Amino acid sequence: MAQKKSSHRTAQEKAAAQARREQRQARTLRAREQAEERRKAAKRREQLTRAGMIAAVLALVVGGYFLITSLGSDKPDTAPEGASGNYGMVLGDADAPKSVVVYEDFLCPFCGQLEQTVRDRLDAAVEAGEVKVEFRPLPFLERIDDYSPRSANAFAVVLDASGPEVAKEFHDLLFDNQPSEEGPFPSDDDLVDLAVEAGATESEVRPGIEDMAFEGWVDAAGEAASKAGVNSTPTVLIDGEKATGTTIDQIASEMVD
Structure with a gap:
């Protein structure tokens, strides 16, 4: 009888020990789940905070650009002789079957890539009377360097x-000698030298280059x-519609094919 009672107690103790183990396992599992939930919640908060900071920085950058643009220059926006009414230079037959507009920044590396890719074909198309092109230089990257x-x-x-012909040569030389966005950046003397190489007379261009004679026009x-919705360079319009290509080669093909 004593042995039976002892066996019965042992079985109860084992059952109780097993129950305690299961309870500990359950508590451990719940603790792990709660810790994982806290970790995920902390990560979500971190991501939201980071996204908020990025949005704030972008807002400051974009807002700063438009503030600078809106403030503009105190110099008049008098257009240079030979410029179009849209702040550009037009080359080619006015009755050409295709019209191309290129918004560009002489510091923009992607503008430089497009120029290298399409220049010869575009020049040939303009010469053949197939395309009329308007180059519109912009100061979009002045936040990087003046x-x-x-x-x-x-x-x-x-x-x-010096007129459109020399200006086109100067345009090409600016891209041929384009600096990196990290610098070093050409000086006013360098710009004068390129202008002279393009065919301009130094005495006629140096004062305007050094004094930023058309700063108001550039800001405008x-x-x-x-205001036209151009927020990046290069932006290319073909017969009034934005080019649909997603690569430089595709955009170049749309411009001349």
Whole structure:
């Protein structure tokens, strides 16, 4: 009888021990689940905080650009001789079957890539009377360096002093000698040298390049582009519609094919 009672107690103790183990396992599992939930919640908060910070920074950058654009220059926006009414330079037959507009920044590396990719074919199409092209230089990257507005101003000075043919050569030389976005950036003397290489007379372009003679016109060009919904360079319009290509090669093909 004593042995039976002892066996019965042992079975009860084992059952109780098993129950305690199961309870501990259940508590451990719940603790792990709660810890995982806390970890996920903390990660969500971190992601939301990071997203908020990024949005705030973008708002400051975009807002700062438009503030600068809206403030503009205190210089008049007098257009250079030979410029279009849309802050650009038009080349080609006015009755050409295709019209191309290129918004560009002489500091923009993607503009440089497009220029290298399409220049020869575009020049040939313009010469053949197949395409009319308008180049509209912008100061979009002035937040990186003032070379962006300085080069656009220099382009306007050369156009005003020497005409479209020399200005086109100067335009091409600016891209052929395009600096990295990290610098070093060409000086005013460098811009004058390129203008002279393109065919301009130094005495006619140096004062305007050094004094930012068309700074107001350049600022107005940036403001007009922004109002037109242009928020990146290069932006290409073909017969009034934005190019649909997603790569430089595709955009280049749309411009000349």
